[in-house]
Amino acid sequence: MDIVQAGDPVLRRRATEVPLDALASPFVQQLIATMIQTMRAAPGVGLAAPQVGESLRIIVMEDDDETQWAAMSDARRLELGRRRLVLQVVVNPVIELLGEETEEFFEGCLSVDGYRAIVRRAARVRLAGVDEKGEPVNLELEGWPARIAQHECDHLDGLLYVDRMHSLTLTTAANLDRWWKARPAEEVRRALEAG
Numbered sequence: 001m002d003i004v005q006a007g008d009p010v011l012r013r014r015a016t017e018v019p020l021d022a023l024a025s026p027f028v029q030q031l032i033a034t035m036i037q038t039m040r041a042a043p044g045v046g047l048a049a050p051q052v053g054e055s056l057r058i059i060v061m062e063d064d065d066e067t068q069w070a071a072m073s074d075a076r077r078l079e080l081g082r083r084r085l086v087l088q089v090v091v092n093p094v095i096e097l098l099g100e101e102t103e104e105f106f107e108g109c110l111s112v113d114g115y116r117a118i119v120r121r122a123a124r125v126r127l128a129g130v131d132e133k134g135e136p137v138n139l140e141l142e143g144w145p146a147r148i149a150q151h152e153c154d155h156l157d158g159l160l161y162v163d164r165m166h167s168l169t170l171t172t173a174a175n176l177d178r179w180w181k182a183r184p185a186e187e188v189r190r191a192l193e194a195g
């Protein structure tokens, strides 16, 4: 499944709530399966239904790929506040930012292919909704998973990370990888800002 790219109006619309009596329908179940498959194939750590062209309030998140985790240094993992997140399907998610603490880190989006920029996000959130079976979901997330949840919920309100980014830090993913080989994130940021 192709991932919708920035410029498609579906990414700028407020997505519609999924009626709970439609949750078990083949359409919604197939959509969720497609989203999971598309996220894994990309690969990505989160996907919202508008990114596969459906203006519905559904997100999927997963950060549990053995290969990716094995390739990541401890330093990078700590820097990201990255922690494993098993597959989560959240229908009609409601996000609540917990506390005042914020974190800034590089973020990208499968719908803005090839770029990264620093985005300030709340460090902790609560995410509520229902899963694909209609069972309640109530997650408290922090660090990287909290960032994923905020990013995906933004998609449902027609927002992209570029609306929130620190624009001086915009970089291609390839350039960021090159910077990162040698330096910690804070130095990368200073260098990008200095031009």
Ligand SMILES: [Zn+2]
Residues within 6 Å of the ligand: 108, 109, 110, 111, 151, 155
């Ligand atoms: Zn995105």
